[in-house]
Amino acid sequence: MNPIEDRIWDYIDGFCSLEEQETISQLIVHDPVYRDKYEELIALQQSLTQLELDEPSMAFTNKVMDKIALQSQPLTAKSLIDKRIIYGISALFGFMLLACLIVLLKEINWSAAIALPENLTVNYNQIGSKFVLSSGIKTGLMYSFFMFDIVAGLMILDKYLRKRLV
């Protein structure tokens, strides 16, 4: 590949920065190598843009429409999705959230929370050791992590299924 050619193609296609564009236009004016190459490539560019498209047979549209007539009405994405699947996924998520909440509540050391100072001055370090970092919270974090994984997995599955539809 010729680096000069690549630079000039980028210039013709408008893919380079304004600064680069200015540099190349100066080179085209002053450097005969760049000028010759530019003239050569611009001629090819014009030939490519002037090319005509091929024409299928006269009956092409009719042939397609004959085949279309045998097809059933296309459905929108909404109607393509089975609502039972959506309800199933929703129920699964609801159940998982509920399970997480139950486990979390069960694991919390409620007596530690009750043992707060009477004047209600909150000692965060104390809370940190007795309450915040209790195993219940750790389990909760773990469940959140699993939940995130499941959501990511479902998103990937959704992307894959959409691609297959096309």
Added chain:
Amino acid sequence: MHNKSSDIEIIDAVLGGNQLAYADLVKRHQRYIFTLALRFTRNRENAEEISQDVFVKAYRSLGSYQRSAKFSTWLYTIVYHTSMTYLRKKRLDTSSIDDEETMIQLESHSSGSDVYSAEKKSRTFYVNKAIEMLLPDDATIINLFYHGEQSLEEIAVVMGMEANTVKVKLHRARHRLKEKLERLLKGEVKELL
């Protein structure tokens, strides 16, 4: 004179039950689709079959078309995949598609200067002939870029590549096209173009 309906308006009409409106979409895009299919098949009959297939597939999946991309980009994606499947069925797997050897026969046949003398044929003829000699991927990129009016990003979607890869491939495709033209015209490229 009334304004032409946009692709989206026609799609909405088709999805709303007006099947005949689809004919407008076919008429609008058939030349692009056919030309693209022809670059793969190099045979009008097969290209027409693939093109018909593409429009039927597009009709069936019309409901799943997400309007974030141009309809033409979506349609070209179907052409590209259908044509690739066609080539694979013809036992030209991806590796042999990239293999320039498969094109040598066609090239040597086409390069007979007696048949295609500069006096007889126009420059369009030679550029078309040179595109026919390119590998399908190269011809597709050139076609999409110049005929399909697709940006690098859109071509990347159609071909399932990164936009930067498409840019590099476009450079290479044009370089190869120039080489083919030089071989076809034996040094008369500058005069003809």
